[in-house]
Amino acid sequence: MKWTSHAEISSCVACALGLSDDLQRLLVEASVDPDRNPLHMKENEQGGRQGVRIRHHSPPRSEIMKLLWKARIAQLHGREEDAVWCLGRALHYVQDVHVRTGPYMISHDQAESDIGRLRADPSNAVAGAEAAAASPHYVRACMARAKPIRDPRLALDSATLLSSAIASATLSNRSPSPSTRDRWKREGRRHRFVVLPLAIGLPVVLAFGAFVVGVPHYSVLGIPVFLAAICSDSQYYYDREEARWFGMSL
Numbered sequence: 001m002k003w004t005s006h007a008e009i010s011s012c013v014a015c016a017l018g019l020s021d022d023l024q025r026l027l028v029e030a031s032v033d034p035d036r037n038p039l040h041m042k043e044n045e046q047g048g049r050q051g052v053r054i055r056h057h058s059p060p061r062s063e064i065m066k067l068l069w070k071a072r073i074a075q076l077h078g079r080e081e082d083a084v085w086c087l088g089r090a091l092h093y094v095q096d097v098h099v100r101t102g103p104y105m106i107s108h109d110q111a112e113s114d115i116g117r118l119r120a121d122p123s124n125a126v127a128g129a130e131a132a133a134a135s136p137h138y139v140r141a142c143m144a145r146a147k148p149i150r151d152p153r154l155a156l157d158s159a160t161l162l163s164s165a166i167a168s169a170t171l172s173n174r175s176p177s178p179s180t181r182d183r184w185k186r187e188g189r190r191h192r193f194v195v196l197p198l199a200i201g202l203p204v205v206l207a208f209g210a211f212v213v214g215v216p217h218y219s220v221l222g223i224p225v226f227l228a229a230i231c232s233d234s235q236y237y238y239d240r241e242e243a244r245w246f247g248m249s250l
C-alpha cells in the first residue's frame with residue numbers, strides 16, 4: 001500500500017479514537033515506518049537483537065501480534081507514545097495484507113495505485129472503533145479477517161475498518177466488568193485447585209499402580225495423561241490471556 005494510503009487510514013483511525021494531534025502525527029509516522037525502515041528488530045536466541053525483514057503482504061501474524069502486545073503493555077503503563085508507535089507499525093502490515101498481489105506480485109503495483117487514488121472513508125474508522133472489544137482474541141479475529149481484496153474501494157474500506165477496530169481494542173482504557181473479574185478468579189482457582197492436582201495426581205497414581213503390578217515401563221503413560229489434563233483446560237488459557245490484556249493474572 002502506498003504511504004499516502006497508510007497515512008490516510010491512520011489519520012481516520014486517530015480521529016475516530018480521539019487521539020491528540022501529537023499522537024495522531026505519531027500514528028501516521030509509525031504506519032509508514034516499516035516501508036522506510038524495513039528491518040524489524042527482534043530478539044535472537046543469544047538474547048541479543050537483530051533486524052529481520054517481514055513480508056509486508058503475507059506477514060507472520062505472530063509478529064504483528066507481538067507488536068500489538070508491546071503496544072498494549074506500553075498503554076497499560078501509561079507510555080502512550082510507545083503504544084501508538086508499536087500500534088502504527090503493526091497496522092502497516094494489517095493494511096498491506098489488503099492489497100491484491102497476484103502470482104509473482106504481478107498485480108501489486110496496479111492494485112496499490114488503484115487504492116492510492118481513493119480517499120479513506122472516516123465512517124469506516126468510526127464503525128471499527130465502536131465495534132471493538134478490548135481483547136487479544138478480538139484482535140486476532142480482526143487479523144484473521146484481513147485478506148487481499150480485488151476491489152480497491154472494498155480493500156481500502158476493510159483496511160480502515162480493521163485498523164480502527166484493532167487500534168481501539170489495543171488502546172482501550174475500559175476495565176473489565178466486576179462479573180468478568182469474578183469469573184476470571186473462579187477460573188484461576190479451578191485451575192490451581194482442581195485441574196493441576198488432577199494433572200499431577202493421576203500420573204503419580206498410574207506410575208504407582210504400574211510398579212505395584214510389575215509393569216513399571218507403563219508409568220510413562222503418565223506423561224500423555226498429564227499433558228491431556230493440562231491442555232483440556234482451554235477456558236483457563238483463554239481467560240488468562242484475556243486478563244493479561246488488562247495487566248492482570250489469574
Ligand SMILES: [Zn+2]
Nearest residue numbers: 001035056096
Ligand atoms: Zn509496506
